[in-house]
Amino acid sequence: AAGVIQSPRHLIKExxxxxxxxxxxxxxxxxVYWYQQGPGQDPQFLISFYEKMxxxxxxxxxxxxxxxxxxxxxxxxxxxxxxxxSALYFCASSFEQGAWYGYTFGSxxxxxxx
Amino acid sequence: KQEVTQIPAALSVPEGENLVLNCSFTDSAIYNLxxxxxxxxxxxxSLLLIQSSQxxxxxxxxxxxxxxxxxRSTLYIAASQPGDSATYLCAVRPASGGSYIPTFGRGTSLIxxx
Numbered sequence: 001a002a003g004v005i006q007s008p009r010h011l012i013k014e015x016x017x018x019x020x021x022x023x024x025x026x027x028x029x030x031x032v033y034w035y036q037q038g039p040g041q042d043p044q045f046l047i048s049f050y051e052k053m054x055x056x057x058x059x060x061x062x063x064x065x066x067x068x069x070x071x072x073x074x075x076x077x078x079x080x081x082x083x084x085x086s087a088l089y090f091c092a093s094s095f096e097q098g099a100w101y102g103y104t105f106g107s108x109x110x111x112x113x114x
Numbered sequence: 115k116q117e118v119t120q121i122p123a124a125l126s127v128p129e130g131e132n133l134v135l136n137c138s139f140t141d142s143a144i145y146n147l148x149x150x151x152x153x154x155x156x157x158x159x160s161l162l163l164i165q166s167s168q169x170x171x172x173x174x175x176x177x178x179x180x181x182x183x184x185x186r187s188t189l190y191i192a193a194s195q196p197g198d199s200a201t202y203l204c205a206v207r208p209a210s211g212g213s214y215i216p217t218f219g220r221g222t223s224l225i226x227x228x
Contacts, residue, residue, distance in 0.1 A: 042203065042218040056215050090157060102148045103216065107157035
């Protein structure tokens with residue numbers, strides 16, 4: 001079965017650079033969520049989209065932005081990167097209309113800022 | 115604000131033992147609870163999803179129970195194996211408040227040694 005696809009798997013950037021993370025949800029899933037997970041931490045919710053519209057916003061820094069496109073894939077744009085942005089970034093998708101089967105997570109993008 | 119606590123934070127057991135991992139949450143108004151497994155540096159794999167109207171779910175050697183009124187869920191792992199070594203996280207999805215973003219616990223880090 002198709003899963004949530006994230007790219008790239010690994011990314012190394014220097015301070016003050018920008019990064020773009022991509023997420024391709026499970027087909028027919030209408031909601032995408034972005035999470036940030038620091039070392040030894042639980043996943044922290046950043047932002048979500050339902051039917052291509054932002055639906056919820058969590059602890060996402062102003063330097064970050066995200067959008068969901070017409071094909072339902074989503075991109076997380078990160079600017080002016082800081083060392084503290086180094087983390088594992090997860091995307092998850094779900095189907096919110098009708099019966100609800102939980103969240104499916106991607107394998108994540110490991111971002112290292114040097 | 116929903117708070118999710120997982121106990122113990124870490125567990126090391128010999129192979130073959132039956133285990134109980136605990137997840138407690140402060141707000142009992144939940145839509146469902148989902149247990150995930152996370153291998154080091156990897157994504158979250160869904161193990162079991164319990165809707166608020168259910169008391170338990172089973173998958174193979176895993177059994178998850180939910181007592182919504184007391185704010186508790188347990189994940190029972192029978193006959194543990196070294197391959198079960200991972201971090202186990204529970205996530206609670208709220209039933210009210212207009213937001214359906216799940217809150218994660220910090221996880222239980224499990225090591226099963228041969």
